[in-house]
Amino acid sequence: MNSERRRQIDAIVRGSVAYEDGLDTLAVAPAAEVDPALFAAVGDACERLWRGGWQPGELHRAVVRRGGTDRPVLGQAVADAVAAHLRGFRRRDVDERWLAQADELGAAVWWSADAVYASELAARRRLDRVSALDDLLSLLVVLAELPAIEVLVPPPGTAPRRAVPAAARVDERLLDRVRALLAKAESTGYPAEAETYTAKAQELIARHSIDEALLAGAGGPEAGVVPFARRIGVDHPYESEKASLLSAVAQANRCHTVWSPDYGFTTVFGFDADIDAVDLLYTSLLVQAGRAMARSEPPGGKAGRARLKAFRQSFLVAYAVRIGERLTRAAEAALEAAAQEPADLLPVLRSRDEQVRESMLRVFPRTVRGRGSRVDSREGWESGREAADRATLR
Template sequence: MSSERRGQIEAVVRGAVPYEQGLDALAVAPAGEVDPALFAAVTEAGARLWRGGWQPAELHRVVVRRGGTDRPVLGRVVTDAVAAHLRGFARRDVDERWCAQAEALDATVWWRADATYASELAARHRLDRVSALDDLLSLLVVLAELPPIEVLVPPPGTAPRPRAGGRQAGGTAVDEKLLERVRALLAKAESTGYPAEAETYTAKAQELIARHSIDEALVARRDGPDAAVVPFARRIGVDHPYESEKASLLSAVAAANRCHTVWSPDYGFTTVFGFDADIDAVDLLYTSLLVQAGRAMARDEPPGGKAGRARLKAFRQSFLVAYAVRIGERLGRAAEAALDAAPEAADLLPVLRSRDEQVRETMQRVFPRTVRGRGSRVDSREGWESGREAADRAAL
């Protein structure tokens, strides 16, 4: 591999050479020297980020966000970098969650040789050679700007051996059959056009989630302080548009389920801190409620068009703010009712307080300095009122 080409690529990525000048130089250089160097630079950048805490789905999301609709190939190249990285590890040495994200992205080695990847990429996506080089070089610039983040899932090659009956090292066993039942109930709630049916399905799902979480706390109380149950964190993607308002909804759902959140707008995800069963509840409920909110908002919103675009945007933002506030109130009351109805409810309170302290300590260790976010503006009274009404109708 030509060290000269690697030097040219690194100079463009660092900004030492103007981007267009660097791209032109690579475009006229021999493909047999440029292509292997570009692919190696992409895989090395990916490996650095995997070691630095990034997971496949997260890196794919942030690259797609920054690349925009004008560069759809960038996300595909990230997926290929995942596949290339996994070639160096046996399946048993890769965490199940890492594998699941790679499979969800359909990360497979489809190209014949690394040295010809750029040419094969151009042919696969019907690009001319300069456009393919431009995409690869642009991706390298994006990857170089990303810092290390907290390692929440062990990168390939460092996965701990799973404990018998456990979901992950240090975690507790989660009944996958129960989660499947919850997912099925929420899917029915999202698909039905009848609010009463949706409420029945989702209320049953919430009941199952709350019961499992309370049972886990009771087990922790019986096992005593030496029980190997520690809080974890999970990053949940929050997508355009109205991502700040969606992050507020996620925060409200998390708070009702004894979790804490930190929103990272630059990267498009919220880190949710809590115990496994509670984070599962947050993930499932947030996804379902977001679907229900979107359906209600589309039904109630005013007509758009050029003249009504500003009104429509204000309506949607105000709708989602009100929806998040009202859902938080409803979920909070539902959580209190579930706790009051639980056996040994009085004995549970000290356990829940202790677990909350553990979660807070974990969050503060990962994010020692956070800034309280500004509240979203409410510029549409009809959007606010519609959002609260939709939250009242939402199935919990």
């Protein structure tokens, strides 16, 4: 009978059976038949996407993005599917980046048995049974719409464990110092202080990256490190403008980016230590941009809604452009200082850039240059540039 219920579920997801009619059928059917079939369907759909390149955090984010923040059960079910999938593998055999995302989601088996998952989920979330079935069916519809993407991290069971080489990582003590500086930049109400803290953070990052490149060029412990890629989420609203900011930060830190607007993420290509720096800086600068924008934006309300939207878009465009200018100048200054040392730095950096570019072209052999965002508010443009001057590097 479970196979019959599974066919009913698949028909609802495909749309060959009207959604509400299918939901009604499952709601009146015995839970002992529906629940195991529904749990298996969610697990199979998630496994298809993991083998198709999606990572736990990315899939969770895509589901929440499409399903709406008012339906937290969808995200919960994805985290539970991660936990259920990992039961079949030893932790030491799973790529540590996959595990890190699972741990960040808090993926753990809390239900007593797969066959009663839907019923226990309803009780855990204080939902009636029909609402729980509706959420799980909605999740399946969302999952069915997602295509395969590039495999950046091998899912469990598809490749030997790949631990990130210690030489590829930013030193944790350095990361702690950078995080502390950026936290101070985000919390201070004085632009000059924010600029000083952010400048020092970028200085530490740039120096570390150059030192790593020199070690690699000299055949040191970093010599075996290869470029990689990471997908960084870009949240709405104003996704395109935020993606431009991420691109500006990445370029200044010797990384390349590809923006995927349909899925709300940017793929950043570079060496792991540089990508870590990009992730940290982008997150902090976005916080600083939001705070500066809130201080300078015009009043909203119905009459000013269009003006406010134009202001915010123009602000973020200008902010990203100015950030790019200043970060690039800072990177060039760091490079000039390092070039005074007795080391053949420039050929090493050129070689690393070629490696990063080749990695990007392997994953994205064909890309389209994005269209620039419109600037409809001079007030927003000027405020964005001023905020970038205050919030970023010397």
